[in-house]
């Protein structure tokens with residue numbers, strides 16, 4: 001099985017850089033449903049361009065390459081320990097080649113292992129089967145969408161929907177609620193895998209297992225087929241839309257599985273996956289380890305080249321209506337007060353990354369540089385160090401901002417920061433601080449890691465590298481970095497408005513549907 005490591009390496013690289021065909025088709029369909037010039041349409045254009053670039057550059061679609069999870073089926077007699085060894089070597093190599101971000105972190109100390117290996121990472125699950133080949137599948141599911149997974153224990157009371165009982169209609173309510181509670185934070189439009197039954201552990205397993213189905217398959221269970229269809233039709237009327245900006249497509253797929261439970265427990269578990277739905281599979285020769293075939297590769301491959309040309313043409317027609325502002329740090333309070341929700345900003349000059357570890361650190365320490373008037377980017381990039389010791393950005397999209405909600409307002413005031421860029425929006429504490437201090441929240445397109453990496457022209461330096469590559473503070477020079485004002489210094493928040501209107505829409509699904 002001398003080819004095994006090479007085959008696993010290819011599986012990892014393809015999964016990280018080349019979005020499966022069924023997902024591409026679903027995104028193209030979502031694009032066709034949005035009106036040109038809307039925030040949702042523009043976000044989908046950025047997403048499409050990003051998919052194209054990742055493929056061309058053989059670079060990660062999203063900088064968060066997730067927790068690599070392998071599902072392997074082997075014929076009886078195949079040495080599974082050898083497969084595990086090959087996967088571990090392939091993971092190390094793919095990380096060193098910047099196809100994966102170093103993502104394995106000690107839960108207690110925060111130390112990054114640097115090679116994606118550590119207790120519990122990667123996840124490798126084996127099964128035996130009667131076929132004569134090895135079936136190896138991989139999903140790279142990032143942290144932002146993983147944080148939006150949810151498990152319901154029936155009966156329960158749901159916001160907007162009331163009582164969800166222990167029956168198909170109760171399940172329906174849970175699934176609808178799961179889409180609502182994710183808002184744009186898991187980089188909608190998303191795909192949900194739902195597991196009905198089991199215990200808390202096996203229920204989530206079943207939910208995640210559903211994410212290995214193809215988006216276009218039909219559920220063989222008639223009740224579940226109807227439920228999947230119902231959810232697709234109705235969740236897309238919630239108006240959450242791409243990145244939570246509002247719009248026609250909130251969900252790209254809904255896949256539901258069922259297993260038995262014990263009488264006292266009734267769980268509905270939901271695994272939420274972002275649009276960057278990276279899962280692929282290979283069939284391997286058990287003697288040589290060679291790839292015999294790729295999975296999820298049926299049908300047309302949309303490369304988004306044509307779509308990009310069309311989008312560029314229609315954008316020319318609508319740019320007159322959108323207010324565009326150029327920002328360059330240091331930014332004055334006066335300039336910030338001129339910005340309003342809906343404005344598109346193009347940033348040139350400096351910005352500095354800061355995410356979880358940095359925000360916690362800055363609460364009780366000085367900043368390594370003067371942050372007065374500066375822009376903080378919630379981002380954990382993939383970086384490559386060249387032979388001269390200089391860093392180059394390989395992938396750099398935004399991370400979910402809401403995790404910084406406890407700190408953000410205080411940090412902005414303490415250091416005079418004027419703008420933060422992230423995705424998914426922030427809460428009332430930050431909104432109040434933006435108003436008091438004169439600050440703005442800018443939403444970038446989650447997952448568009450290649451698109452933003454191209455806007456970063458130079459890495460000026462890095463501080464606090466002891467937190468590891470994703471968590472360090474990177475000092476960047478950017479050009480034409482585009483984001484939308486979604487929270488301004490006048491008390492307006494697009495996120496608050498979309499959450500409110502989607503809750504109203506959710507409550508229209510209160511009445512029983514499945515008896």
Ligand SMILES: O=C(O)C[C@H](O)C(=O)O
Pocket residue numbers: 063064142143144145185186379380398399400446
């Ligand atoms: O860790 C990241 O870079 C992003 C994360 O996947 C997120 O969605 O917040």
Ligand code: SF4
Pocket residue numbers: 062063064065066141142143144145185186187274275276397398399400446447448
């Ligand atoms: S940033 Fe968005 S697209 Fe990337 S892994 Fe996180 S949720 Fe997915």
